Amino acid sequence: MAHQTPAASPFYGLMAEFPSADALLTAARRVRDAGYTKFDTFSPFPIHGMGEAIGFKEKSVAPIVLVGGIVGLLAGYGLEYWTSVIAYPLNIGGRPYHSWPMFVPPAFETTILFASISALVGMLALNGLPQPYHPVFNAPKFSMASQDSFFLVIEADDPKFDAGETRRMLDSLQPREVVDVAH
Amino acid sequence: MADTSYHVDKRPPVIGPGHTFKTITDKIGSIVLTPHTPMAWFVVTFIGFNLLLVLTVSLVYLLLKGVGIWGTNIPVGWAFPIINFVWWIGIGHAGTLISAILLLFKQDWRTSINRFAEAMTLFAVACAAIFPIIHTGRPWLAAYWLFPYPNTMSLWPNFKSPLIWDVFAVSTYAIVSLLFWYTGLIPDLATFRDKAKHNISKRIYGVLALGWRGSARHWERYEKATLLLAGLSTPLVLSVHTVVSFDFAVAVLPGWHATIFPPYFVAGAVYAGFAMVLTLAIPLRKLYGVEDFITMRHIDNMAKVMLVTGLIVVYGYACEMFYGWYSANQYERFMLINRTTGPYGWSYWMLLLCNFIVPQLMWSRRMRHNLLAVFIVAMFVNVGMWLERFVIVVTSLHRDFLPSSWDMYYPTVWDFSTFFGTIGLFLTLFFLFVRVLPMIAIFEMRMLLPTAATAHGEAGEVGIVEDENGEVR
Amino acid sequence: MDFSEIRTRLEGLDGRTYWRSLDELSGTPEFQEFLHREFPSQAAEFTDPKGRRDFLRLMGASIALAGATACTRQPAEKIVPYVRQPEELVPGRPLFYATAMPLGGYGMPLLAESHMGRPTKTEGNPEHPASLGATDIYGQAAILDLYDPDRSRTVLDRGDVSTWSTFVTAFRNQLNAQAATQGAGLRILTEQVTSPTLADQIQTLLQAYPGAKWHQWDPVFGVMQTSGSAVPAEQATYRLDQADIVVSLDADFLGFGPAAVRAQKDFAKRRRVDHPGADMNRLYVVEPTLTVTGGKADHRLPLKARDVHAFAAALAGAVGAGSSAGAPGAELPADAAKWISAIATDLQAHRGKSVIIAGDKQPPAVHAIARAMNEALGNAGTTVTYGAPVARTNADGVASLRELVGDMAAGRVEVLLILGGNPVFTAPIDLGFAHQLQKVALRAHLSQTVDETSDLCHWHINEAHFLEAWGDIRSFDGTVTLQQPLIAPLYGGKSALEVIAALNGQGDKSGLDLVRDYWMRGVAGQTADSWNVTVGETFDKTWRQALHDGFIAGTSAFDAAASAPVAPAGAAPTAAPAVAGPVGTSGTTQAPSMTGLEIIFRPDPTILDGRFANNGWLQELPKPLTKITWDAVAYMSAHTAERLGLQSRDLVTLSYRGRQQQMPVWVQPGHVDESVTVHFGYGRPKAGRVGSNVGFNAFTLRHADAPWFDGGLEISKTGTYDISTTQVHHSMEGRHLVRAVTREQYAAHPESVHAMAHTPAPDMTLYPKFEYNGYKWGMAIDTATCTGCSVCIIACQSENNIAIVGKEYVGRGREMHWLRVDTYYAGNIDTPETYHQPVPCMQCENAPCEQVCPVAATTHSAEGLNDMVYNRCVGTRYCSNNCPYKVRRFNFLLYSDYSTPSFDMMRNPDVTVRSRGVMEKCTYCVQRINHVRGDAKTEGRSIRDGEIQTACEQACPSDAIVFGDLNDPNSRVSKLKAQERNYGILEDLNTRPRTTYLAAVRNPNPALEPAATQTSQPARH
DSSP states (O other): OGGGOTTTSSEEEEEEEESSHHHHHHHHHHHHHTTOOSEEEEOSSOOTTHHHHTTOOOOOHHHHHHHHHHHHHHHHHHHHHIIIIIISOOBBTTBOSOOHHHHHHHHHHHHHHHHHHHHHHHHHHHTTOOOSOOGGGGSGGGGGGGTTOEEEEEETTSTTOOHHHHHHHHHTTOOSEEEEEEO | OGGGHHHHSSSOOSSOTTOOHHHHHHHHHHHHSOSOOOHHHHHHHHHHHHHHHHHHHHHHHHHHHOGGGSSOOSSOOOOHHHHHHHHHHHHHHHHHIIIIIHHHTTOGGGHHHHHHHHHHHHHHHHHHHHHHHHTSSOHHHHHHHTSOOOOTTOOOOOTTSHHHHHHHHHHHHHHHHHHHHHHHHHHHHHHHHHHOOSHHHHHHHHHHHTTOOOBHHHHHHHHHHHHHHHHHHHHHHHHHHHHHHHHHHTSOOTTTOOTTHHHHHHHHHHHHHHHHHHHHHHHHHHHTTOTTTSOHHHHHHHHHHHHHHHHHHHHHHHHHHHHHHHTOOHHHHHHHHHHHHSTTHHHHHHHHIIIIIGGGGGGSHHHHTOHHHHHHHHHHHHHHHHHHHHIIIIIHHHSOSOGGGOOOOOOOHHHHHHHHHHHHHHHHHHHHHHHHSOSSOHHHHHHHSHHHHHHHHTTTOOOOTTOOOOSOO | OOOHHHHHHHHHOOSSOHHHHHHHHHHSHHHHHHHHHHSSSOOSGGGSHHHHHHHHHHHHHHHHHTTOOSSSOOOTTOOOOGGGOOTTOOTTOOEEEEEEEEETTEEEEEEEEEETTEEEEEEEOTTSTTTTTOOOHHHHHHHHHHTOTTSOOSEEETTEEEOHHHHHHHHHHHHHHHHTTTTTTEEEEESOOOOHHHHHHHHHHHHHSTTOEEEEOOSSTTOOOOTTSOOOSSEEEEOGGGOSEEEEESOOTTTSSTTHHHHHHHHHHTTOOOSTTOOOOEEEEEESSOOHHHHHOSEEEEOOGGGHHHHHHHHHHHTTSSOSTTOOOOOOOTTHHHHHHHHHHHHHHTTTSEEEEEOTTSOHHHHHHHHHHHHHTTOBTTTEEEEOOSOSSOSOHHHHHHHHHHHHHTTOOSEEEEESSOHHHHSOGGGTHHHHHTTOSEEEEEESSOOHHHHTSSEEEEBOOTTTSOEEEEOTTOOEEEEOOSSOOTTOOBOHHHHHHHHTTOTTSOHHHHHHHHHHHHHTTOSSSBOOOOOOSSHHHHHHHHHHHTEETTOOTTSTTOOOOBOOGGGGGGTTTTSOOSTTSSSOOOOOOOSSEEEEEEEBTTTBTTTTTTOHHHHHSOOTTTOEESOOOEEEOHHHHHHHTOOTTEEEEEEETTEEEEEEEEEOTTOOTTEEEEEESOOOTTSOTTTTTOSOOGGGGOBTTBSSEEEEEEEEEEEEOOOEESOOOOOOTTOOSSOEEEHHHHHHOTTHHHHTSOOOOTTOOSSOOOOOOSOOEEEEEETTTOOOOOHHHHHHHHHTTOOOOOHHHHHTTOOOOSSEEEEEEESOSSSOEEEEEEEOOOOOTTOHHHHHOTTOOEEEOTTSOEEEOGGGOOOOOHHHHTOTTOOOEEOSSOOSOOSOHHHHHHSOTTSOOOOTTOEEOOOSSHHHHHHHHHHHHHTTSOOOTTTSOOHHHHHOTTOOEEEEETTOTTSHHHHHHHSTTEEOTTGGGOOOOSEEEEOEEEOOOTTTSOGGGOSOOBOOO
């Protein structure tokens, strides 16, 4: 019963390794149905359906990109308008100061630029990357997660977590093996 | 199964048979994560590096003496530098097209070529970006005066000038391509981090991988971001060459002032780009024995794309001719006569040979499946697309409105050394990339495997526990 | 571009000054090669310390001059501190002084602009009848010669540095030795001389040494194709503004000679068709090679130079002025008869209002015939006046020189003083001048550079530039013109006047005193020549007035009370006894051959006989019509070239009288068949860093008895040769750039000018219009009067500090001229119509160049100028690509010379010197606009019309260029633009050019040109 009190222990959770994407997907659904919330899967490539399998609902990337794009558009066109009409108007080849058709290309490019940057930065930020250290890296075989192996981790501080119970449940999913993951 | 289509159709597969996640990972990984470098790599890199030195010398001399060392004059104020700029930028487009547009169209076959195609884009843009700066009379000022920055004279660039549009388009293009490329690299960098034996390389890849661990949540956001980047890159890549074409189309010059330019330039860019991808892919797959990943299917598809875009470009030529005649404008008409029969007429006919006649070989399946033939055709297109820019820039400028100011243009040795120098820069960068980074997107390749695919197919179903054979057949 | 070995060369030298060492160096083949390669980039070898010391010396001189208050020259020692600012001298404000440039002995009256004591620009003298405000190209380029870094800086004694006083003592000792023999061994060789004071001084010297002789040689002026007959005793002065019909017998009266500027002024008056139906003159030209004058002809008959005599005689017969007897037998072209009858009828119809002009390259007989015709037609006294020659020297220089050479050969010459000129290079080849010269015991040469002649003389005296020395001189019309110095001699040079005076024992007198003294005596009637000058209450007043005006009023043949000096009895002043005697005293004269391929000698249109060979502006000035720079070529017609199997840029060997000379061929439309024109003046071995060994030397073929033309030329091709031209294509390709109508057409259909091309209506634009209230600058250029003489180009170059780039870069299309003169041919290639079009910046209101500049380095000013901001320019050259007129020029390399100290003094301080990588172009002389605007503001008024003159406008002898305010309906430019003839080029691009053109109007004789063919169709060749 020593590890009845997970919070206290230097113990992160239990990791089960599965042979295939399908096995992992099935296992994930089972774990979810079993009522666990604080668990995650790790695979060498995105497995479609996994999101909903682990009950992942968040949809924040798209709005971030949209905002980035709008900011870019306003910044670009604003700069053009301000410099050519307000800050330093010049008679250039008899063209009007506010030659909006000529202002379109740069404004378009800034839109794309800002949107793209916010896409990458936003994604990384939401993922909490860069993050050099993570407990799962402590698992001996976890390096295979980036190659050809599939893992499922249930965190120790999941309310439903019980070392013995959870391990039995995981074993029933026919993993290759189940190991403890230390903090 | 969703992907049985691969096996029923006649076409060769996009990935050779008998591959598993492991074999893919090891195969691509071993190209980089090995102490042994193929002799060929040294040879090519040596050539490239020496050309790079030629570039360095040319640029130093240029900065010391001035643009007068080139053949440019009045009326031909632009020549090699701008030709090379457009040529390189055009080449870049194929990379983005493959990685973005084909992604949106769910063209799986793009997977194995998009990584190095994107790299090609980056390095082509790098080469291109040199020219707009060095072709100016005072590059040390042009390098930053073209950007809008607050200064004591409170001067700003002229946003009515296509050259400023260029600055925005090209710099945006370079940055976004880099982001997109890096995004795609992250999971593979993680793979390298985990596979690398050597401690230092482990660390380097580790840092670059940002601690990627393939969490499902990460994959969800990652795929969304990639998709959005693709969606953004698509209009971007179209806009870039459109803007480049504005450099000409916005001018009053006969032979430049044409509405057909944007689409015709974009098509030309893709055309040139695919030719260059083929030029690189055919030797590479042999050199690193990745025929299983870059299969005849890819060669065949790219040859087809090349053929189609080539025909669009030829349509562009036809339009120019037609406009010239139909406009009933004496300057336009003279431009056509001069372009075809003038002192530079040879370049126009050479252009038609390279961009129109020779590529017609690609109609034949036999030719498309003859690597040598495809390679040679691609080479013709590379030359042809350079000639196209030569025709547009030089023959339009050298005889414009006032016959009194007509003159000839003759390139000097420095024009050539600078051009070939950038080819050296390109080769050097590209082969360094091949040596230290995965030239094929590993994790995307994994997704091509049936086992990965089944997951898509039967996602949402439950009760497939009995599916035991985790290992692929 | 490696100067290392030349630098080491320079550093290796010690003791002597840098200039000597340059001379020494230039002897070596490597250095010749170096110069040849390097002539454009004016001397990077100036970075060595010696050069800098010279610079300090120059600055000393100029600072000293800062004290100059009036027209008088201040001693260099006296420096006026600025705390006590001298009156009239306001920093940044130029002063103008009247002076004159001597050329061929005649004076080109000038106003010299002086910035803080440094002359920076020369303009014509508006008051002076020989200028009326305009100049020729030499008058404009003079300033560059003043600051020529290759000018000799010291007296040389057998090549060693010496001093003026040493020379005077040494030379006077020789003269004293001569005294015994009455100076029988003394000879003075000058160029043509008109200066009364100089002539008087020489006469004084000759009186002291009666046995001495005064010879004269100038290869260009005062050389007659005598062929035995005596030269005309009187010279003709033409009043072209009075003439309805002008017939030129091989006379390039608009393009060449001291009278050309005035001739253009007068001629243009009768070509300006200010309203449809206005009358204009008609010009017939009969000449072998196409000249500026031929280009303006309404009818031009190409005729061999040797056939002009026969043609003239026949014409004389037709107008009843003597018969064609005595004319050498020549085969006139078939249609000559038609021409003669047509011209004759025309002349008869305009008795007293026509004029026949004989060319100075034609033998005296032709001049006699022309005079006979003018008298028979009653033109003498109305359109032409005959008077005593202005030159105080014999008009037949050949004979004079031949006699001198004869004496030298016979050892009769012991002391020879050569004042100016370069006879060793320019003397007729068959006289062997250089060889005979060495037989003279003591030879001294006065010249501005150590040239070929100086090399063969014991003494070289460094001559003062005309802007450094006092003098008087007469212009072609006889006007006595005063030559004021604007700056102390930069290198302490002496004028010819001072040299002779010194020999006359008046060495203590300044040039000013000499001239002033002469005129004090002159007005008092105590001089050999009698001058009836009206004197005010005091001589001083008259004198000061004359200095202010630049000339002595009432001495011009143009004045009603024309008072060319009355020659005293015996016509002594022309120095008949002193100057060479009868023709052919030595050597055998053979009449020019009338058969075989004809060779015609002409001075080069820009560098003349080579005296301007070191003047980069003139070297790079495109020759009128051909636009060739930096070279002499052999011109021939298309037929002749075809027959000989030659084409332009072929290198041929010209064989003539057993002598050979290589020269490149140029096929010239309008050149007469079976005749070849060569320009002499190129190929000087010792011109300086710019001109040495440039081009081919035609003097090697020029003989004393046929100085202008002869038969018997043979040609054989030897190779090809690069020629740099600024215009390679001379057909308009059916584009109506220069619009030409005949007088009748214009009278009948004035709108026909506009019908030629589409002009969009002012409202045909998407853009809101920019309002130009206040001033709205514009320019109108009249192609009807423009002769293509190209003075405007040099004026622009001088005013705007425009760099030269050298032959190689001109060939690469890198020339920097802001203003170019396009020449187009129309009609057939044998007798084309020629049209000239000066093209400055059009200052478009919808300027295509501005929109494409990424850094807004070129934008529009509130007055509608297309401003160029050099400091902002990064040099993308996009503006030039997008300029339909291609008027922009780019500094592809560092073309401006920052390293030659003397050029720093020359430059216009109001105009930026552009560095490498910067675009530049015509600014409508914005610095002049700003100056005047400033004045107007301080005086609280608006700028008057004509108060601002652009450099090109000011220099134009035809007044073809007019600049002004378009918002002022009464300005000249507004009136011109209101004419039906006014049109803009490429207006269909909707660029809205501010510079517009007035259509050319021709006045063909219906008898010679059927109405059907009157509209000129552009030729395609």
